[in-house]
Amino acid sequence: MASTSHSNPPGDSEDAPSGFGTRAVHAGQQPDPATGAVMTPIYQTSTYAQEAPGEHKGHEYSRVSNPTRSALEGNLAALEKADHGIAFSSGVAGIDAIMKSLRPGDHVVATDDLYGGTHRLLRQVFEPLNIETTFVDMGDPKAVEASFTDDTALLWVETPTNPLMRIVDIEALSERAHAHGITVAVDNTFATPYLQQPLLHGADLVLHSATKYLGGHSDLILGAVCTDSDEWAERLRFQVKSTGASPGPMDCFLTLRGTKTLHLRMEQHCANARRLAQMLNARSEVGRVRYPGLPSHPGHSLAQKQMSDYGGMISFELADDDMEKALAILDATDVFTLAESLGGVESLIEHPASMTHASIPAEERRKIGLTDSLIRLSVGVESFDDLRDDLDHALSQV
CATH class of the missing domain: 3.90.1150.10 (Aspartate Aminotransferase, domain 1)
Structure with a gap:
């Protein structure tokens, strides 16, 4: 997996251990070089000293990146077997960032049975901005394909769906969407990467409300998107930097604690x-x-x-x-x-x-x-x- 200051830290290589439990405990994290601390420190800082203008140690301002966040992003990417992980202040902030990467006139096809907050965001925030959404039952891939238009840019999938627990065929829908040049995003919050890894079934983006199972203890708010696409990763990091949808280091630390178990x-x-x-x-x-x-x-x-x-x-x-x-x-x-x-x-x-x-x-x-x-x-x-x-x-x- 790729290593950047915003994603997986050095040492997270292709030959890393493949067992899920081992990745959950270790991926994205190294003992702290300054102290040897086994647990990733909470880097509670907003800014970082620079040796000269533009010369820094990988981080310059914590809205853009933070070492605790980078460790978490590497961990989540490893769990989803993705090249990139991008953390957000909430799951909805992650959805918002994906949607803001679209443009007026673009069209979205989404499952008709989905989290109420996602429905509200698509209908009440983005439809007034001329990004229309068609909600369809995704049990029939042919019917889903029939809802595509020349302007369809994104297929939004939940599986299992919330709250009717329907199961959507990620592979079949991804094949049909990609044949039309449409990006496929899967909300994997219910299943978690332990039970389901949508990228392996053809999806382009995987969304998590890490507030839920990844954190696991009802004590944080955080979201994440994982992807193999360098282009999408750059778009989403731009959204974090430009809109301020970045999680705090304490929530990142707590999520790292959660993914270990x-x-x-x-x-x-x-x-x-x-x-x-x-x-x-x-x-x-x-x-x-x-x-x-x-x-x-x-x-x-x-x-x-x-x-x-x-x-x-x-x-x-x-x-x-x-x-x-x-x-x-x-x-x-x-x-x-x-x-x-x-x-x-x-x-x-x-x-x-x-x-x-x-x-x-x-x-x-x-x-x-x-x-x-x-x-x-x-x-x-x-x-x-x-x-x-x-x-x-x-x-x-x-």
Whole structure:
């Protein structure tokens, strides 16, 4: 992988260890040359001494680059097996930077089932700037291709989708998009690079809200984009430098701490989620359980093909689609905390229609199948029996 002052530090070479756990712990980081510190220091500085005008040691101003951030960028690039990693102040800031690299008149095709903040950004921020978005069901690659126009510049993919847990065929869509000269970006937040590496399936850009699983402890806000494209990496670094969407060194340090245990945490997230999905699937109060690890999930076979496991996110609807009962369930949990966000070690429960996806108009939510009784779970790493008993108690209330 390439080494620059803004990405992977010296020593991150092509012959580095290939095991995911080893890369998670070591990639992008060297013992501090000044002190020998094993953990990357928090370089809490805004500026750097220069030996002469324009002569510096790789960093000149922390909006542009910071040694702690550079270590994180190298680490994330290694996890996604990418040439470049670019860190941002949040996941949405990463999406914003990608969109700002487009031009008025460009067209975007995005999945119709996606994070509410992404929908809001595309519709309310960029459509007034004459960058239109068409939202489509990406389950049918032919239908997606039919939505392309001569102005389509970007295909925006989520898989698994948020919150309906649909699985999108990255390879098939990338082939069709590239045949039209269209860039493919995949939001990999739900899966993480431990379960899915979109660049290996043909994507050009991979977006992460590192706030979620990469950080893993619900104590930071950070985003990242990984890519093999030198051109896109330069565009995105220009956006960081010019718009100030740069993360602070403390958040970079905390994310580095989180990625060291990503593989361990994801194993437990997945194990707990698989068992809870099976339990929910057997409950009479529950209508449909949306979890790609269930053989009944329409994307199960595709998930087996492009993911190594099925993740820690579950959505389910009540059998009678009663919103009041759904809200009562949210109020009755104890181990599951009612809160937005996901991917932390603690289990969270939320109601997309009134929380994370409330910015999407009700008619659009209903059109894609996001019902008022849909409940989304971010399954944590607690003891399974406690999670099961908590949901069992909450469901028994309705």
